[in-house]
Each structure stands twice: as structure tokens, then as C-alpha cells.
Amino acid sequence: MKTKGPVLVAFLAGMLMISEYFLDVDWLGKMATWIQKYYIIIAAFALVIGVTSLVRLHATKIRDKNKGWGFSLVTIIGLLAMMITGLGLVSQDPESNLPLRGTDHPANLWLYDHIQVPLGATMFSLLAFFIASAAYRAFRARSPEATLLLLSAIIVMLGQVPVGEAIWDGLPQVKDWLLDNINTASKRAIMMGVGLGMVSTALKIIFGIEKTYLGGGDG
């Protein structure tokens, strides 16, 4: 019974969603929307569990004075600051007398614009350095395949910028040919495999062949 119930639920929900995709039946569409709304509700409850997990993890680090506990303190302060300003607990709109929620609250907006966005941009900008180190490793001509990759990369990179056209005006065409034929063909082959893999995984779960998601698995 421990697995039969969830497998039955997965089967019914899966069949409903498949039927809704192929059949033009009003009540099926409503049922599918209803199920999707339930996912949002469950996710909202799970967010509380998530935040509890986060607070517990960092509170333990602070309590035990683990290495780097100061970062945990920053995390907790940041979480509380965003939560207090975002929930509209500390100020009201003077005209409507309604609580200012989310980024409507000036402090919340300031924290978002001046802390969260720059931090995200900093992380994103690190990509440039990581791309350089990864490209160095990938483009070392150690084998015929790596040499081919290196040559293709040089053509594509030069074909993408004006200096490439200045060197040889046929370079952008070669670049386009490589991207439209070799690259697209490989990508499509991968995407077809992905599509079949998705269908296979979904059917395995719907038919109860794959029950690992219910816990355990067989090794």
C-alpha cells in the first residue's frame, strides 16, 4: 500500500494530463488547470519548509561558531530584512493606507537594487574568467579532435566579429555554415534523444515501472 497509492495517483494524474493534451474536452482542461494550481499551492507550503531548513542550517552554524559563521549571520540578517520589508509589516502607503509590500516598499527596493542585483551581476561576470580557463583547457590541440574543435572555434569567433570580416570576407559565411549545419545537426540529434528520454521517463512513472521517486530504489 505504501507504493500502490502514490503509483495510482501518478497514473491517474499522468493519464489526465496526456488526455488533456490530445483531446478537446472542457472538463479535462479544467481538471488539468486544477492540478497545476495545486502544485503552486503545495510549492507555497514547501517554501515555508525551505526557509525553515535554511534558518535551521545557519542558526546551527552561528550557535556552534562553525568556521565562517559570520556569513551565516549575514544570510539570516538578509533574509529577515527582505522578509520584514517585503511583507509590508513596517510601513503603509500614505494615500491608500495599505501596507507597502515587495518592491513597493522603498527599503525593499533599495536592498534589491543595491545589494541583490549587484551581487547577481558579480557572480554572472565571473563567467568571463571561467570561460577563459575552460576554453584554454578545451582548445589545447592535444588530439586531432581537439585540433578540429580549436579550428572551428577560431573560425566561429572570428566570423562573429568585424575583424574577422576584415581578415577575409568569406569568414562570416564559413561561420554561418558551421553553425547552421554541423552545430545545428548535432544539437537536433541531442534534442531528439532528450525528447525520447523525457517521454520514456514520464511513461515509466505513469505506468509505475520507475518507483525510485517514492524512495529507495534497488541499488
Add this chain to the structure above:
Amino acid sequence: MIAVKEGVGPEFVLLMLFVVSLLYFLGQARKGVHFKIRKIAGLDAVNEAIGRATEMGRSILYSTGLEVASHIATIASLTILSRVARRAARYGTRLQVPSFDPVVMTLAQEMVRDSFLQEGRIEEFSPTDIFYLSGEQFAYTAAVEGIMVREKPSTVFLMGYFYAESLLLAETGNAIGAIQIAGSDAVTQLPFFIVSCDYTLIGEELYAASAYLSGDPIIMSSLKAQDMSKAVIWVLMIVGGVAAFAGSPFFLAWMGGIS
């Protein structure tokens, strides 16, 4: 009167073909037929990677990617996590699962707990090792990178759907000298994983991983069904190509129903 939606005919036919081949191979598996599946280096290395962490006395870090629980790549990742968790429990190796989504975290906690229970090591299960970090892409990335640098896990699994953070995570793992096994169906991120990780499961291999690791012929029957469907697609592509060259509009019009 039940009406069929317009333009879904070819998809329905292909889905039915898949279901029929799945049921056929399932029947074969139940009769005891042994399927030959090609070797996937990344999955053969899973035991080695877990063993390495055990020998070095360090942890395993497993990321399920940046998608929600209803995303099929996340579901595939969770099924692999379950199998990795069983082996980690067997070897007594610490497994950390930082999560991007609270629903995924809850599911991962349950699955890992059950894996430890099945291995008879429930007392070694630590629910705090499967934790929520952030729903913000780069906040999550920074936190996972921080864990990698501070705790230096010996083995890093990056399985699921990733975006721009893929290279940030994989390069940090590479920098700390961890053995890294990645798997994703995000076509644009695959090159980054291939460059920075020791093994990469490309596209469909991510979905095949759970069946492959289980070694169970019943579950592996789905892989044979996938191969059969690939053969059908291959034939359709040839027929479609020939029909297009011959100027026949029928096949293209029929397939044109697929959006």
C-alpha cells in the same frame, strides 16, 4: 462527442508507437530476456566516484539543478540521487544535497532518508545535509561554490537542468580537484560540462541513468523502447527527406502538424 485537438495526430501516433514498443520490451524483460545496453562511461564511474570520496574521507555534493520538481530533468536527477544515496549509505559516505527549490528539497530528503533506511543505516542519515539554499540563480550558485571551496567534496554530481551557472559550478569543482559527473539536457550548457567535468551524461543519457544504474531488466526495457523509437524517427527522417526531394506534399503536411 470527444473531439481530438487539431494537429496532434502525428504526436499521438508516435506516442502510441512508443507505448507499444515499451510494453513489448517490458513483456520480454518479464520473460527473462537480457538486454544489451551500450556502456556509458559516466555511469560506470559513479561507483568509482563514491568510492573515492569514501577513501578520502570527504563528502559527496549532489546538485539537482535549477529547475522545479515538475521539470522532467529534475525528476530524472532525483531518481539518480536515490541510487547514489544508497551507495553512499552503503559506504558510509556523507552526501550533501543543496537545493534550489523547496519542493525538490523535500523530495530529496525523503528519497535519501529512504535510501539510508533500505541500507540499514538510518542512524547515519542527516536531514540537515539536504538543505534549501535560495531560489535566486546566482545566490544559489555562490552558496554552492562556497560549500565546494570550504568543504572540498571529493565528488561532485551536477545532474538536472542548469543555466548560465553551469560553468561557474563545474569550474569551481574542477579547481578544488573533485571528480565531477554532470548530466543535463540543457543543450546550450553541455559544452561547459564537457570541458570542465570528468564525465558528462549528454541529453538522453541523463534519462537513461536511473535504469542503467539499477541494472533491473524491467526498468531497462524503457531504454530498448527508446532505441526502437529512435529507429522509427530515423526511418521517418529518410522517408520525409525522400518525399521532400520528390516534391510530395503529403508527408510534410502530415508532419507539419507537429508544432
